[in-house]
Amino acid sequence: MQRYMLTIRSASLTGYADLARHVGLDPARMLRRVGLNARDLVDPDTPISTDAVRELLENSAAAANVEDFGLQLAMRRRLSNLGPISAVMSEAPTGRDALESLCRYIRLINASLLTRIEDYGDAVLIRENILMSDKNSVRQSIEMAVGVLYRSMEELLGPNWRPRSVCFEHRPPDGATCHKTFFRSAVEFNSSVNGIVCHAKDLAAYRAGGDSQMALYARRFLDQALSGANESTTHTIRQVIVAMLPNGRCTADQVARHLGVDRRTLQRRLSAEETSFSALLQVIRCELASRQIRDSDRSLSELADLLGFSSSSAFAFWFRKHFGMTVSNWREAQ
Template sequence: MQRSMLTIRSASLTGYSDLARHVGLDPARMLRRVGLSARDLVDPDAPISSNAVRELLESSAAAANVEDFGLRLAMSRRLSNLGPISAVMSEAPTAREALESLCRYIRLINASLLTRIEDYGDAVLIREHILVDDKNSVRQSIEMAVGVLYRSIAELLGPNWRPRSVCFEHRPPDGATCHKTFFGSAVEFNADFNGIVCHARDMAACRPATGSQMALYARRFLDQALTSANDSDTHSIRQVIVAMLPNGRCTADRVARHLGVDRRTLHRRLTTESTTFSSLLREVRCELAARQIRDSDRSLAELADLLGFSSSSAFAFWFRKQFGTTVSKWRETQ
């Protein structure tokens, strides 16, 4: 199946060269290894390959033996680094509405990042997911994304704001890192999702009005950009599959209804892009399974729930069929 290249604003690598040199790396050499150069980072709005950025962060962390490389990049971020979206978010009457705007426009910043807001009683959960088409690690990219999200909320709500928890699906780092310094004591690893849990009252609290009209113009610009965006149907359907998998009801009918079409239209669109719903579902499950088994310490039952299987045995049977070995043996090889 032919895949379209997902892009991200080059602003995502703001500060990369300085950090790379600080940890003993040659930034020009590291950029060249993933097909980028310093020229690609001059214009913060220039689109660059999100896969290249992900590979750069992972390889830099490994080469420098710095487990929190992506998070260190996020530490210098401000809301303004999000470009025109920051104008819309800054003038929102509540943090909740600001984050809803972020969810709406995030693909204009990073086409591989999926951000969702969910309500659970007095808590608001903000999920972050990196959409990729391979089984490689996304640890550094996820930590950078969650770190940028954390800094954005803190800027909206002020320095006294604290989350209920900051969660990562991957296992904890082996050595000392800046996680506790950056997020405080509420950091959880091997969690059920990547993201931040906030108090609902914080998200709903009114923010002071700015009286600026910049948000109106920024929103018009962003809406026009969304209209012009040429996302493939495969990419859009992958996003819905990722969102629906954990509830165990990710069927072609449900995905089609979520997208506002019937099942026949869904299949026709995928056929046009030389794939099918079943193969796309299998690919997403394989990618998520490989990443979770390698990067986290989840049990078989937890993996089954995350990937939408009815039982541990059903997941184990599927995994052996797809990977040719058991979960435990595959984990050992990684």
């Protein structure tokens, strides 16, 4: 299978050096360990490896023994750190419109981040998923992503806005952190999703827009960038599989239908990138399973649901076949 390097704007590390020094780390040394250097962070639009950023955040949290390192980095963000997207979001007539723009253009900022809006009656979930090509933890990256989303929504909806809850798939931290202080609402760990649950009426409320001419220019610029984005078929299908898996409806036919092609076209495009749908599905399930088991305290049945299996026994059989041991033995080994 061909590797497709995903990138993220270096603006994602705005404030990293100051925070690293604050917690007793040498930022230059930490950057070098993952193949980055301070020059990469001078221009906020410089594309850098998402794998390197994920590794940097995890290494920094571990080296400083700061469990909420990614969240502390998000605390230093403003909506403007999203670049041209912030102009489009600021002009939007409602919070919902602003978030839909974010979902549309997010891959121009961070190719590994998948942001989706899901409606549940009077509640709206803004779900975040990070797509990585390995089995390593993404705890710090997902906390930073959800933190940046929260900061952006707070600027858009006003300081009195409060979400219903903020959710993380990983287990709660062992020590004291800034989660409750930062989010000012209920924080749920070992959740079935990563993201923010809002009141639908808050997102539907009309809000005063910003500079409409600037927003129009920014949208044209972003649409042009989106049309020219060189995204692999494999990466596109990874996004769809991750979105569909928890609903238990992730087959090649269903993914092809979602993308507006037939199954043979889907398989042909994947074959051109030296993979297949079944191989990609197995790789993604292995990546997600290993992260969930290592970073959360979910039961076998919950894991089966998240990975799209019909039963816990089906998941247990699949896991033993691919990992060579039971879930409990693998968890102990980690």
